[in-house]
Amino acid sequence: MVERTRQLMQANEELRREIGERERAERKLRGVQEELVETAHRAGMAEIATGVLHNVGNVLTSVNVSSNLAMEKIRKLGVQDMVKVAQLLEQHQDDLGRFITEDRRGRHLAPFLIDLSRYMVQQEEEIIAELKSLQKNIDHIKEIIAVQQSNARITGFVQEVNLSQVIDDAIQINAASMERHRIVIVREYEDLPLVLVEKQKLMQILINLLSNAKHALRDCENPDKKIVVRLKRLGTDRVQIEVQDNGMGIEERNLTRIFAHGFTTKKDGHGFGLHGAALHAKEMGGALVARSDGPGQGAVFTLEFPFRAVEKLKRGEAEQRRSSRSESSQTPALA
Incomplete structure (x- = not known):
């Protein structure tokens, strides 16, 4: 009996030791996972910042071209x-009539001024066109920076957003690069009310998906390059955003691997973008999946997440407050 008790105590001690070691291993694993998630988030944000700078650089190239053309036309x-x-007229201001009618240079003065005025009007129109293009590109840079600053200020907060506007902001950041590669953006938005969502995470997902679609189109031979962005509600409690391109397509074996940390098929890629996007989708209570019929057949990335309409939530809170007040008024007073 004593021996049996000793064996049980020894077994319990070993079990406690194993449990302790397992708990320490689990804590260490959780720490590594959290560190990996944070690294992926930071890498994703860095990739987005790089993309923003790249797009600003593209616009600045256009700014430089317009300013040089305008300068050349002014010259x-x-x-x-x-x-x-003016110097000729000043020299002959005392005999201007004779100069214009009898002098060879004077006789050519009127036709010359007519031709010169027409030429200057044409040059003026071309200069104005270049300056308008210059102003448009400068405004575009300001919009890109404004969107990025707005996105950077809001970290980890749920807020009221117009999903169509968030998508448009993400498209705006990539607009210059899309135009340079002659990529057409088609918007198919369902009219939805304001929703509560983590705007920064949603923006990062969308920017990565649009950038991914752009690269897929940049490297393909399709002359009709197109990205279709769809927004629609699924039932009563989900919302779906699709980004579809008619670019390079994805091999079936890579449809899930593309979301793995470090996996990339791009020559200059790092494998952070889609991985970070998938993590953000999961943190939002949603999911990000890809589908493709294979190489050369384009791809569709589908993001789904909870639909939390602001107006519906406010009505629910108001009804709850009214119910609480009603219950309070019906509570009998103590004698």
């Missing part, structure tokens, strides 16, 4: 010719 505007005409 050729004909101002020096006007100065020469």
Whole structure:
């Protein structure tokens, strides 16, 4: 009996030791997982920031082209010719009539001024067009920076958002690059009310998906490059955003691997973007999946997450407050 008790105590001690070691291992594993998630998030944010800088760089290239063209046209505007005409008129201001009618240079003055005025009007129109293009590109840079600053200020907070506007902001950040690669963006939005969502995470997902679609189209031979972005409600409690491209497509064996940390098929890729997007989707209570009919057949990335309409939640809170007040008024007073 004593021996049996000793064996049980020894077994219990070993079991406690094993449980302790397992708990320590689990804590260590959780720490590693949290560190991996944080690393992926930071890498994803860095990738987005790099993408934003890349798009700003693309727009700045257009700004540089427009400013150089405008400068060249100003140099050729004909101002020096006007100065020469003014000098001739000044030299002959005392005999202007004779100069214009009898002098060879004077007789050519009127036709020259007519041609010069027409040329200057044309140059002016072209300069104005370049300046308008310049202003448009500068405004585009301001919009990209404003969207990024707005996105950077809101970290980990649930807020009221218009999903269509969030998608448009993500498209705006990539707009210059899309235009440069002649990619057409098609929007198919269902009219939805304001929802509660973590805007920053949603923005990061969308920017990564659009960037991924852009790269898939950039590397393909399809002359009709197109990205379709769809927004719709699923039932009463889910919302779905799809980003579809007609680009390179995805091999079946890679449809799940593309979301793994470090996996990439891009020559200059790091494998953080889609991995971080999938993590964000999971943190939002949703999921991100990909489907494709194979290489050359394009791809569709589908994001689903809970649909929490602001108006519905506010009505629920108001009804709860009214119910609480009603219950309070019916509680009998103590004698």
